Amino acid sequence: MKFFLIAGALNALLSVGFGAFGAHLLEGRVADKYLDTWQTAVQYQMFHSIGLMVVAILMSSSLLGPLSSLNWAGYLMLAGIIIFSGSLYVLSLTGISILGAITPIGGVAFIAGWIMLIVAAAKAL
Known part of the structure; x- marks a missing residue:
């Protein structure tokens, strides 16, 4: 739980900084x-930074508790940030168009992360 809260807050901070940059x-x-x-x-x-913090809060609450699907949701969202946003940042700075081929992998990680959050809710509720 602590990891995803820190990762979410750190990525939110970086998102604001990168936006200003x-x-x-x-x-x-x-x-x-x-x-x-x-x-x-x-x-x-930023969207997925908030998602990471939601995962952390759900893990700490008695509502969903520590389900492995919540762990997967958090790790997939974090991977999506690194792969999707990271590849777009590098593409924007370098113009290396082949990086556009990597970006959808991050998008799939985002989608899978949200699916795992749905799975966690379905298991718990």
Whole structure:
């Protein structure tokens, strides 16, 4: 539980920082399409940072308790942040288009993480 709360809060902090970096330091230095890509990475990182904190709260509450599916949900969301948002950040800074092929793996991790959260709720309720 503690791990996912810290990971969620840290990723939220990084998301805000990366958002500011993109808005203030990348504008005019990278193509507009890459600024949009950067913003997508920031948004998905923040959404799933909140998801990680929700997983942590659910793990600590008596509502769902410590289910292995909650662990999977948290790890998959974290992997999704690293792979999805990470690949988009690097793509935005370098323009290496092959990184776009890696991004969907992170998207699948996000989807699987939400599915595991549904599974946890279904098992507990």
